[in-house]
Structures are given as C-alpha cells and as structure tokens.
Amino acid sequence: MEKRNRIICLAILFAAVLGLSCDIAESNAGDRFVVSKDNTVLDSETGLMWANEDNGVNSNWEAAKSYCETYSAGGYTNWRMPTLEELGTIFDKNSDKRFMTYSAITLSGPCPWSSNTRKNRARTIFFMGGEANTFSKRAKNGFRALPVRDAK
Secondary structure, three states: OHHHHHHHHHHHHHHHHHOOOOOEEEEEOOOOEEEEOOOEEEEOOOOEEEEOEOOOOOOOHHHHHHHHHHOOOOOOOOOEOOOHHHHHOOEOOOOOOOOOEOOOOEOOOOEEEEEEEEOOEEEEEOOOOOOEEEEEOOOOOOEEOOOEEEOO
C-alpha cells in the first residue's frame, strides 16, 4: 500500500511539474489500478501505465508496434509495445469478462501483441485462458495493440 501511494504521488507530482492534468476517475482491483479520465490506467503494483483499451482493430505485429509507439494519451509520447511478462501482469484469471483483464483495461480481441520476438514470429498471451503463444508477425485476426509506458 505504501509503494502504491508513493507511485501515485510521484505521478501526480510529475504531472503537476509538466503542467498536465491528472484527473483520477476511479480505482479498482484493491486500488491497484488507478483509472484516469485521460484514457490511462496506472498499475501501482508494477509502476506501469496502460492505455485503458486496445486499438480496437485486427493488427499484424508491425502495425501494432507502430500504433503503440505513436500513441499519445495523458500528454505522454513515450508509449511502447509491452513485453510478454508485462502483459501477464494484467491477465486476471478471476475475471468475468470475455477477454480476461482487470476491469480497468478493455480488450476488443483476445491477443495483444508483445515486443518479444524471434525472427518473423512474436509472442502474445491468449486472454481467454492465459496461455502464452507464438505466432507469425503477419497474423492479424484477433491480434491487437495495447500501449504501455513506464510511469516512473
């Protein structure tokens, strides 16, 4: 709880220094996720800031990477594609949503791409069961872009 409060305080302080608004809309998942009105979600457990929803369309890996790197919510421009490990932190095995994330984050497809690659293949987590899988970077049906950034 103390670490979460420090992260929230630092986020608010940085926002104030940069002249950005930091309107907090709600907290959930035991106050782990702080949802802001600027379409961002701060995970106080990991120190990551997520887009509150994915890109909403089928995307191959290159398109998803481009989307993440050009995303700009909350006044931030240093968004990126998450690692497989980072995606794992938002999988909620107890979720009653079709695509099992904590309620603060919405997926419109089951597989957000990760930055973990090997040659022409990339990793993802199947958010209907939690399994990590590897697919061709050209695959796009059901694949999405979900931007993340380090909030520290």
